[in-house]
Amino acid sequence: MEYRDLEASLPAAQDKFAIRCRDVCRSYGKLKVLTNLNLTVPQGQIYGLLGPSGCGKTTLLKCIVGTLKISRGHITVLGKPPAFPGHEVPGKMVGYMPQELALYNEFTISDTLTFFGQIHGLTSKETRARMDFLIDFLHLPQKHSLVRNLSGGQRRRVSLGAALLQNPELLILDEPTVGVDPVLRAKIWQHLVEIVKTGKVSVIITTHYIEEARQANVVGLMRNGHLLAEGPPDALMKQHSATALSKVTQSVNSVKHHIGELVTDYFVCFWCSVDWKARARHILPKGRNIGALIIKTMVRMKRMPGSLCFQFLLPVIQISLICLCVGGDPKGIKVAVVNNDTASPISSFSLSLLSFLDNSSVIQVPVPHNEAFEGVYNGEYWGVIGFGENFTSYLTKRILQRQVSKEVIDGGSVHVWLDLTNRQIGLMLQKQLHQAFQHKVKQSPLWSFPQFEEPIYGSLNMDFTTYVTPGAVLSISFYLAVGLTALSFVLERKEGLLDRCWVAGVSSMETMLAHLFSQLFVISVQIILMLLFILLVFKMPNEGSLFLVICLIVLQGVTGISFGLVISAGIDDEQSANQAALGIFYPNLILSGIIWPVECIPYPLRYLSLVLPQTYASEALRCIMYRGWGITEMMVWRGFAFTLGWNTFFLILATVILKLRT
Numbered sequence: 001m002e003y004r005d006l007e008a009s010l011p012a013a014q015d016k017f018a019i020r021c022r023d024v025c026r027s028y029g030k031l032k033v034l035t036n037l038n039l040t041v042p043q044g045q046i047y048g049l050l051g052p053s054g055c056g057k058t059t060l061l062k063c064i065v066g067t068l069k070i071s072r073g074h075i076t077v078l079g080k081p082p083a084f085p086g087h088e089v090p091g092k093m094v095g096y097m098p099q100e101l102a103l104y105n106e107f108t109i110s111d112t113l114t115f116f117g118q119i120h121g122l123t124s125k126e127t128r129a130r131m132d133f134l135i136d137f138l139h140l141p142q143k144h145s146l147v148r149n150l151s152g153g154q155r156r157r158v159s160l161g162a163a164l165l166q167n168p169e170l171l172i173l174d175e176p177t178v179g180v181d182p183v184l185r186a187k188i189w190q191h192l193v194e195i196v197k198t199g200k201v202s203v204i205i206t207t208h209y210i211e212e213a214r215q216a217n218v219v220g221l222m223r224n225g226h227l228l229a230e231g232p233p234d235a236l237m238k239q240h241s242a243t244a245l246s247k248v249t250q251s252v253n254s255v256k257h258h259i260g261e262l263v264t265d266y267f268v269c270f271w272c273s274v275d276w277k278a279r280a281r282h283i284l285p286k287g288r289n290i291g292a293l294i295i296k297t298m299v300r301m302k303r304m305p306g307s308l309c310f311q312f313l314l315p316v317i318q319i320s321l322i323c324l325c326v327g328g329d330p331k332g333i334k335v336a337v338v339n340n341d342t343a344s345p346i347s348s349f350s351l352s353l354l355s356f357l358d359n360s361s362v363i364q365v366p367v368p369h370n371e372a373f374e375g376v377y378n379g380e381y382w383g384v385i386g387f388g389e390n391f392t393s394y395l396t397k398r399i400l401q402r403q404v405s406k407e408v409i410d411g412g413s414v415h416v417w418l419d420l421t422n423r424q425i426g427l428m429l430q431k432q433l434h435q436a437f438q439h440k441v442k443q444s445p446l447w448s449f450p451q452f453e454e455p456i457y458g459s460l461n462m463d464f465t466t467y468v469t470p471g472a473v474l475s476i477s478f479y480l481a482v483g484l485t486a487l488s489f490v491l492e493r494k495e496g497l498l499d500r501c502w503v504a505g506v507s508s509m510e511t512m513l514a515h516l517f518s519q520l521f522v523i524s525v526q527i528i529l530m531l532l533f534i535l536l537v538f539k540m541p542n543e544g545s546l547f548l549v550i551c552l553i554v555l556q557g558v559t560g561i562s563f564g565l566v567i568s569a570g571i572d573d574e575q576s577a578n579q580a581a582l583g584i585f586y587p588n589l590i591l592s593g594i595i596w597p598v599e600c601i602p603y604p605l606r607y608l609s610l611v612l613p614q615t616y617a618s619e620a621l622r623c624i625m626y627r628g629w630g631i632t633e634m635m636v637w638r639g640f641a642f643t644l645g646w647n648t649f650f651l652i653l654a655t656v657i658l659k660l661r662t
């Protein structure tokens with residue numbers, strides 16, 4: 001066969017074509033994957049794309065469906081560039097089967113086809129009819145079988161079924177017959193040959209099987225990111241075997257150049273002719289798609305009841321652990337008491353003083369002097385409380401006389417030696433002794449400590465737990481939302497589900513909104529349970545509006561979702577996403593004044609602390625709950641304003657990263 005024959009067998013420029021790629025270039029970083037690639041898929045034909053592994057076939061298909069942007073060149077799919085406003089590519093006109101399985105494992109076969117049917121706007125009757133046909137045609141098991149229980153080959157067939165579902169005008173199939181037995185493979189090809197016969201359906205299919213490609217109407221040979229040759233399989237195979245491949249390439253390139261001249265400026269005119277209504281429809285999120293995605297999330301949750309319960313209960317467990325274990329006074333601390341006071345038990349000040357010590361916190365162990373210190377050195381006791389022989393009489397002298405000797409002062413004092421390696425226990429013992437002394441002194445008409453009146457805000461016995469809880473609640477809502485969002489998006493993208501939904505016509509905005517709405521349901525249940533526990537079980541005070549409290553916690557959850565989107569937009573694998581979420585967890589927790597007051601943070605760091613998402617929000621929540629303040633107070637609205645500001649920033653950042661990375 002001469003080159004001329006090959007030239008004649010290629011579609012003429014004026015013929016209708018389903019896909020046309022001209023001078024397409026695409027790189028991943030510095031790696032050039034597609035270089036000046038030209039390819040034409042004629043209307044109503046099967047185009048077999050052949051090439052060694054790694055030559056760029058999948059990348060090309062992704063560029064054709066629009067999930068990857070090209071760096072140079074033009075692509076036209078069914079008359080318009082992919083993702084052109086008002087064009088149904090991505091959308092109903094195209095059926096895409098990616099190389100990955102891209103199926104929801106918790107779905108049944110029926111759920112899977114119903115989901116894609118909903119997105120394509122099929123009625124339930126149409127979906128049922130197509131489902132019955134595809135289950136029979138693709139030899140699929142029962143429609144109620146779960147995808148995760150299917151074999152590899154069965155899953156690939158479900159994936160192919162999802163691509164064929166809406167009878168698209170263009171089928172883009174990335175190695176659909178891998179793992180499919182020869183009989184079914186022949187049947188699939190027969191089906192493809194039949195559907196293109198109408199002239200309305202076109203197919204582009206990648207395969208490694210040369211004998212399969214023979215059934216295509218046109219075959220493209222790809223190597224190192226460009227097309228070596230393109231033509232009817234027999235002509236191309238003969239040519240390929242008869243002459244050097246380079247000559248074929250030259251010939252085909254000259255034909256393509258000829259065609260190329262006839263289609264100049266074809267692409268540019270599109271943008272001028274788009275009316276604003278089509279643009280608006282293209283941009284505005286569709287309720288149908290959002291609804292399908294929300295139902296998808298609900299079905300998945302229903303199929304994973306253990307995981308759902310865990311999601312609901314995890315915040316309650318976390319906040320309960322904080323309320324139970326953080327900030328309370330240590331209990332059962334053993335202290336050695338060396339009481340040498342010789343006064344009678346009735347008049348003894350030392351015994352009276354010791355009786356005021358809280359016995360649940362401090363266990364007094366009366367021991368002689370040597371044993372007491374020995375016990376502290378051995379770690380048996382946390383301290384020694386010592387009273388001298390003349391403690392009661394010297395103390396009485398100190399109370400009654402204006403001037404006393406140093407010996408009286410010393411002998412009338414309680415001596416305490418503490419093991420301060422654990423600061424909290426040390427501080428608690430100091431506090432207990434001061435309180436006991438205060439109680440004792442209150443009985444004396446001569447002595448007076450400052451009298452602390454009922455506090456203006458808070459209560460006299462407000463503990464550290466009360467301080468920590470509001471910030472902890474915000475932090476838990478924020479980080480659970482970050483984790484769930486980042487993980488679910490990263491996994492869905494890795495498994496090709498995001499791309500598949502996108503090609504089916506679901507926009508990124510719809511995906512985000514659907515995630516937000518379904519996550520809001522989870523967040524709401526989490527918040528209700530957390531509030532029930534902190535207010536009713538742990539009796540945290542709430543002087544302010546419960547509505548404001550809920551709003552602020554929900555907004556922090558939404559900020560967590562937005563931050564999760566940033567992580568999933570920038571990171572491709574779940575391990576790195578987890579590391580990113582965990583990596584910022586502790587610095588943020590410590591710098592936001594949740595565990596320890598911001599006022600303790602040294603200055604350069606304090607500026608950083610003040611701009612973090614939870615610093616002002618925690619302060620606002622404390623002000624609402626403990627001071628009963630409303631939204632008009634600066635410290636409250638500032639918390640809301642910062643939360644909303646971060647939310648907007650994260651959403652914009654996620655969108656920008658996504659745009660830059662496609």
Ligand SMILES: Nc1ncnc2c1ncn2[C@@H]1O[C@H](COP(=O)(O)OP(=O)(O)OP(=O)(O)O)[C@@H](O)[C@H]1O
Binds near residue numbers: 031033051099
């Ligand atoms: N996300 C990515 N980031 C960086 N490089 C990538 C990415 N995806 C693909 N590549 C690289 O681009 C090249 C082309 O990959 P592609 O998947 O398009 O090949 P292919 O022809 O479809 O291979 P196969 O037949 O094995 O599926 C390969 O070298 C691959 O390593």
